[in-house]
Amino acid sequence: MTTQQEAQAPAFPFHGNVKPLLNEVLHAVDRLLATGEATTIDLAGLPFGPGELEHLEATLGTGELSAKLDALGVSRIRETAFPGVWWLEHRNAHDEVVGRYLEITRTPEILSSQDADIIAGRAHLEDQIE
Amino acid sequence: MDLLEFAKGPALQVAAYILVAGTIWRLVGIILLKEKADYSEPRQSAGLMAALKVIYTRSFSAKPFHRATMYPKMMAYVMHIGLFAVVFLFVPHIMFFEGFLGFDWPGLPNSVIFFLGVAAVVSGVALLVRRVTNPVLRLISNFDDYFSWLVTMLPFVTGLLIPVRMGVRYETLLAIHILSVVLLMIWLPFGKLGHTFLVFVTRGTTGMVFERRGAKT
Amino acid sequence: MKKTPTVGEILQAKGVSRRGFLKYCATTASILALPPSMIPRIAEAIENARRPSVIWLSFQECTGCTESLTRSASPTVEGLIFDAISLDYHHTLQAAAGDQAEAARHAAMEENDGSYLVLVDGSIPLANPGYSTIAGISNVEMLKETVAGAAAVVAIGSCAAFGGIPGADPNPTGAVSVMDLVTDKPVINVPGCPPIPMVMTAVLTQFLTFGQLPELDKHGRPLAFYGQTIHDRCYRRPFYEQGKFAETFDDKGAKAGWCLYKLGCKGPTTYNACATAKWNNGTSFPIEAGHPCLGCSEPNFWDGGGFYEPLSTGHFDSGEKLAGAAAAGVALGVVAAAAGRRRQAKFTKE
Numbered sequence: 001m002t003t004q005q006e007a008q009a010p011a012f013p014f015h016g017n018v019k020p021l022l023n024e025v026l027h028a029v030d031r032l033l034a035t036g037e038a039t040t041i042d043l044a045g046l047p048f049g050p051g052e053l054e055h056l057e058a059t060l061g062t063g064e065l066s067a068k069l070d071a072l073g074v075s076r077i078r079e080t081a082f083p084g085v086w087w088l089e090h091r092n093a094h095d096e097v098v099g100r101y102l103e104i105t106r107t108p109e110i111l112s113s114q115d116a117d118i119i120a121g122r123a124h125l126e127d128q129i130e
Numbered sequence: 131m132d133l134l135e136f137a138k139g140p141a142l143q144v145a146a147y148i149l150v151a152g153t154i155w156r157l158v159g160i161i162l163l164k165e166k167a168d169y170s171e172p173r174q175s176a177g178l179m180a181a182l183k184v185i186y187t188r189s190f191s192a193k194p195f196h197r198a199t200m201y202p203k204m205m206a207y208v209m210h211i212g213l214f215a216v217v218f219l220f221v222p223h224i225m226f227f228e229g230f231l232g233f234d235w236p237g238l239p240n241s242v243i244f245f246l247g248v249a250a251v252v253s254g255v256a257l258l259v260r261r262v263t264n265p266v267l268r269l270i271s272n273f274d275d276y277f278s279w280l281v282t283m284l285p286f287v288t289g290l291l292i293p294v295r296m297g298v299r300y301e302t303l304l305a306i307h308i309l310s311v312v313l314l315m316i317w318l319p320f321g322k323l324g325h326t327f328l329v330f331v332t333r334g335t336t337g338m339v340f341e342r343r344g345a346k347t
Numbered sequence: 348m349k350k351t352p353t354v355g356e357i358l359q360a361k362g363v364s365r366r367g368f369l370k371y372c373a374t375t376a377s378i379l380a381l382p383p384s385m386i387p388r389i390a391e392a393i394e395n396a397r398r399p400s401v402i403w404l405s406f407q408e409c410t411g412c413t414e415s416l417t418r419s420a421s422p423t424v425e426g427l428i429f430d431a432i433s434l435d436y437h438h439t440l441q442a443a444a445g446d447q448a449e450a451a452r453h454a455a456m457e458e459n460d461g462s463y464l465v466l467v468d469g470s471i472p473l474a475n476p477g478y479s480t481i482a483g484i485s486n487v488e489m490l491k492e493t494v495a496g497a498a499a500v501v502a503i504g505s506c507a508a509f510g511g512i513p514g515a516d517p518n519p520t521g522a523v524s525v526m527d528l529v530t531d532k533p534v535i536n537v538p539g540c541p542p543i544p545m546v547m548t549a550v551l552t553q554f555l556t557f558g559q560l561p562e563l564d565k566h567g568r569p570l571a572f573y574g575q576t577i578h579d580r581c582y583r584r585p586f587y588e589q590g591k592f593a594e595t596f597d598d599k600g601a602k603a604g605w606c607l608y609k610l611g612c613k614g615p616t617t618y619n620a621c622a623t624a625k626w627n628n629g630t631s632f633p634i635e636a637g638h639p640c641l642g643c644s645e646p647n648f649w650d651g652g653g654f655y656e657p658l659s660t661g662h663f664d665s666g667e668k669l670a671g672a673a674a675a676g677v678a679l680g681v682v683a684a685a686a687g688r689r690r691q692a693k694f695t696k697e
Contacts, residue, residue: 006491030364040383040384041381042376042627044377045377045624046581047580049582049583050582050604050635052582069366069370071373071460072370072371073368075370086568089372090373096628097628097629098374098377098628099377101373114364114366115365116365134616139664142661143663143664145464146672147668147672148667148672149673151672151674152676153678154673154680155675155683156678158679158680158683158684159679159683161678162681162685163688164692181433194529222608222657222658222659223659225608225609225657225659225660226659226661227661228660229657229660230662236590237590239588240587240588300576300578300615301616317483336581
């Protein structure tokens with residue numbers, strides 16, 4: 001039995017942004033299963049009413065895996081209670097939120113080690129060895 | 131000055147003056163006409179009650195005419211109810227009146243207003259079709275009939291287009307709507323649309339005259 | 348011309364990892380209101396972009412636009428943008444003053460002739476150039492001089508874009524907007540009183556990333572941020588549709604967050620990104636805080652009807668004129684009745 005936090009699911013708040021979003025996520029999951037195609041949903045620019053974003057976050061909940069990225073400020077990347085649905089929150093050096101995304105994918109791209117960094121790191125490793 | 135400023139400003143002001151002047155002109159011109167003296171004995175007293183009674187009874191067709199007039203009468207009621215609801219129970223319109231009256235009143239939800247507006251247009255079109263296809267009506271209809279119809283329908287159609295938008299900017303649609311109302315206001319006192327302020331006056335007068343003569347009203 | 352480093356090189360020099368750069372690009376896409384699928388293109392564009400020179404001219408302004416841009420939010424991304432651009436002249440932010448400052452401006456103009464960006468906040472007085480001068484140079488002269496070799500001009504804030512509060516009735520200084528004076532260079536208007544900081548940065552980012560200026564509406568505003576009305580994106584819109592309005596600022600409806608149309612909200616005719624991008628890093632915006640929209644990103648909003656008067660409120664411009672119309676009606680009616688009576692008399696023999 002995997003440890004998963006159950007998502008709280010109160011009745012949908014009045015402003016009605018959460019339900020359509022969850023439907024979009026559902027379709028994205030279907031796409032992922034059918035073709036492997038990933039989807040990114042930018043949560044900025046959606047006219048959330050007060051409390052809706054929190055409700056969305058609570059509904060999606062927290063899953064097994066979470067990661068902390070330290071690059072130009074802290075970013076938190078975690079799988080929600082629904083596998084394949086990831087919540088990404090980017091903060092700047094002043095700890096202000098600069099981006100929020102939902103990624104429906106097997107692994108968010110930003111978790112992978114990047115080629116440019118691997119190459120730069122390899123050069124440092126070589127220096128270390130000498 | 132852009133189109134909306136023009137519509138809300140000078141256009142509406144001039145229309146208001148014309149509406150007021152024209153309405154008063156027509157009313158005064160009628161009221162001051164010489165009343166034809168009636169030398170017959172009054173069969174019964176005929177005062178305000180008679181006027182009110184006929185205003186009420188004329189709201190429905192007389193029994194013998196039911197079959198012939200039920201359809202156009204129903205359509206006309208739908209159109210007029212839609213008209214009053216949309217004009218006086220749509221909140222942005224209420225706020226318009228509040229500007230001069232200083233008070234407002236509760237309105238209806240937008241979806242209800244939209245439905246009533248559509249109903250008014252549909253019934254208006256139905257009535258036009260009847261006017262054009264019915265041989266008698268076609269014969270007796272004149273410019274006033276058709277123009278008055280157009281000038282009444284335009285504010286509905288342009289108003290309904292505002293939430294529908296169809297890719298046009300809100301300000302443009304609003305300006306066109308206001309200008310259509312301006313046209314209505316300018317024409318209203320002068321043609322058959324004058325029934326707006328005359329219908330109850332004429333019905334009431336007819337009522338008093340007929341009551342006095344003892345006719346069934 | 349001096350070879351300036353690319354932004355990619357600048358970021359690398361600052362020790363920004365590829366992951367950090369991707370995070371930067373994602374946020375940039377968000378700022379530019381572009382879909383996440385554009386991130387790779389943005390990454391490529393930014394990596395190869397050169398550092399543009401920016402000259403900021405402040406005219407008849409309250410400095411609110413500069414404050415908005417530099418004080419609020421200021422996430423690292425925007426800080427990076429300012430690190431990435433070369434802000435060669437800015438009254439409030441620069442250390443130099445007087446002749447030295449003007450010399451710096453001229454040097455930047457010469458070195459980057461044809462490719463620098465001019466940002467302007469504040470309106471320009473024409474009634475008497477003496478109303479607003481910098482180092483003895485009138486605003487209108489400085490604008491003309493600086494814009495000559497510019498690639499484009501960005502009018503920041505409603506004063507620069509439309510004349511703003513100085514331009515409001517009776518406009519004692521003869522204030523005009525940038526676009527009234529600059530007709531031979533592309534002018535982008537970023538209005539608002541002040542504009543949303545993110546929007547200001549996004550325009551710079553667009554220029555930085557793609558080397559081109561955004562698509563504009565008929566008032567010269569970037570469509571990405573000024574393409575929708577507040578009303579069309581307002582979270583209180585369902586209340587408007589249902590007919591639930593706040594009547595006063597502290598009634599039941601106001602507390603329940605109902606629509607503010609009756610309290611004078613100009614949302615339906617105001618184009619801006621407040622309802623989605625919000626203020627203070629996405630915290631809230633005026634309507635969410637319970638105050639009707641003022642319409643501050645629209646031309647002449649100061650003179651556009653009272654802030655607390657509903658948009659559709661009707662008023663006669665003159666009660667006397669209306670009374671005059673009524674009197675005219677009476678007169679015409681009397682004349683008509685007189686003519687009518689004469690006609691009646693002809694037909695009825697007493």
